Amino acid sequence: MTDYDHTRIDEVIHSRLRLAIMAALVAVERMEFTALRATVKATDGNLSTHLRKLEEAGYLQLHKSFVDRRPRTECALTDTGRAAFRDYVTRLAELLRSDPPG
Amino acid sequence: MTSKAEQDLSYIREIIDESRSFASFAGDYYILWGVVAGVALLGNFAFAVGSLPWPPFYIWAICVAVGWAGTALLARRDRARDLAIHPSGRLIMLSWVGVGIAMAIALFAGSWSGSIRPPAIPGLAAVFIGLGMGLNGVLARIGWLRNLAVVWWLAALPMLLRPGGYTLLVFAVLVIALHVLPGIALNAMARRARGAA
Numbered sequence: 171m172t173d174y175d176h177t178r179i180d181e182v183i184h185s186r187l188r189l190a191i192m193a194a195l196v197a198v199e200r201m202e203f204t205a206l207r208a209t210v211k212a213t214d215g216n217l218s219t220h221l222r223k224l225e226e227a228g229y230l231q232l233h234k235s236f237v238d239r240r241p242r243t244e245c246a247l248t249d250t251g252r253a254a255f256r257d258y259v260t261r262l263a264e265l266l267r268s269d270p271p272g
Numbered sequence: 273m274t275s276k277a278e279q280d281l282s283y284i285r286e287i288i289d290e291s292r293s294f295a296s297f298a299g300d301y302y303i304l305w306g307v308v309a310g311v312a313l314l315g316n317f318a319f320a321v322g323s324l325p326w327p328p329f330y331i332w333a334i335c336v337a338v339g340w341a342g343t344a345l346l347a348r349r350d351r352a353r354d355l356a357i358h359p360s361g362r363l364i365m366l367s368w369v370g371v372g373i374a375m376a377i378a379l380f381a382g383s384w385s386g387s388i389r390p391p392a393i394p395g396l397a398a399v400f401i402g403l404g405m406g407l408n409g410v411l412a413r414i415g416w417l418r419n420l421a422v423v424w425w426l427a428a429l430p431m432l433l434r435p436g437g438y439t440l441l442v443f444a445v446l447v448i449a450l451h452v453l454p455g456i457a458l459n460a461m462a463r464r465a466r467g468a469a
Contacts, residue, residue: 189280193287198356201291205355205465209290237352259284265277 182227183258187212187220192247192255195230200246221245229254291356292413297465298364299458304342306451308335313394313444320440355465360411367411371404391435394443398428401447405454414461417454424450 183192190210195201201209207217224230229251233244247255312335315328375397382388388396402424409418427446431439 186283189284190287193284194291197288197291198358201356202354205291209287242352259281262277262281266281 179261180254180258182223182229183254185220187216188224189258191217191220191224191245192229192251192258195245195247196252196255198246200233200244203243203245206245224251227251227254292358297412297458297462298408299455299460299462300346301343302451302455302458304346304455305339306448306455308339308342310444310448310451311335313440313447317440317444320437360413364408364411367407368404371400371407375400389435391439392432394439395428395431395435398424398431398443398446401450402428405450414458416457420450420454 183189187210190212191206194206194209203217207214210217212220221230221232225232228248230245230247233246235242235244312328312332315324315331318324319326319328378400379388379393379396382396383390383393402421405424406418406421409415409420424446427442431443
């Protein structure tokens, strides 16, 4: 058994796809939408929905522009998003420490 | 619960590694500077063997100007098409600036004061270029680029131990070959990353 408190897990990040988005963006300063889509293996629509949720939480910013008359969307974590991701990973690590396997 | 946490942590590591595959690869910068520096060095060699009647300062001035103008154009292009910007990109640029400044101080001040003899300059420059390439390879996590540092250092040894008229020509050929070929390979990696997206 563990004394781990599941309510301390950030529910915004605690979805498989949003976790993948946060992990992909934490390693970079910014990433273009198509590269993020390939990294997290999502469809355009699904990715857009989850990006919006993270944006509403203040965890990421979307920058839209046009390059050679083509739309380009870049995604970047905010400082709040980076801090939230760090906390999330710390909580996971705490969980592993508090209830070692075996 | 712990097995879910373990899975999540390994998933996070996997995604972070995957996102690195979209790092910008500076292949065109390698090709550009390999060609301009190589041409300028061939000018030096031509002057040394008497085929060029005037000192090659003008060739150097033109080549360096072309190099910086090309760099500015490439940086502008990449800003618009890079798939991802990694913090390591900034470190790589700073490491090359540092290597360039160190090389300029050592070689210009050394040759001006006479503490470094002109025949030793290509060998010393090869040592500095090897350092820059090694740092680039480590920061970008590209093993073969890191290993090219060793090739530069091995090439520097005979140039420093037995400096002579041949060293300028060997150095010019190395500068062209060991920038253009890695540049082509880096561009191929960039194309694969863009194809994956």
